[in-house]
């Protein structure tokens with residue numbers, strides 16, 4: 001989470017305003033005549049910034065063999081969430097989804113930390129695995145064609 005100092009100040013001002021409302025609005029007199037008082041005494045608390053439930057989780061990656069048009073193409077790549085090939089990444093936890101729709105290729109990622117995840121050559125595999133990438137060099141290969149279908153990923157600390 002990256003928050004600018006300006007946003008932090010604004011959040012503090014918001015909290016101060018909320019406290020002020022809480023102090024002055026605590027002693028509303030009861031409605032004695034039975035008429036319905038306007039329900040304005042309980043203002044909802046402002047949601048704390050940065051507490052959304054979807055902020056947890058790991059960065060998404062796609063390991064792709066072939067191309068979108070031709071699953072049997074002799075191509076292999078690691079893609080980020082926007083679909084762009086990546087060759088360097090910061091160390092951390094990643095959610096890697098395979099895109100292997102070929103009967104002649106597979107995809108394997110291996111490297112530091114004992115990471116070794118692969119699909120089968122036969123059949124399709126579009127499953128997702130969680131990987132913890134440590135600083136160092138990982139290789140992404142198609143096992144039957146590891147001489148040509150091979151990319152390296154540099155993970156930085």
Ligand SMILES: [Cu+2]
Nearest residue numbers: 104105142145
């Ligand atoms: Cu292959």
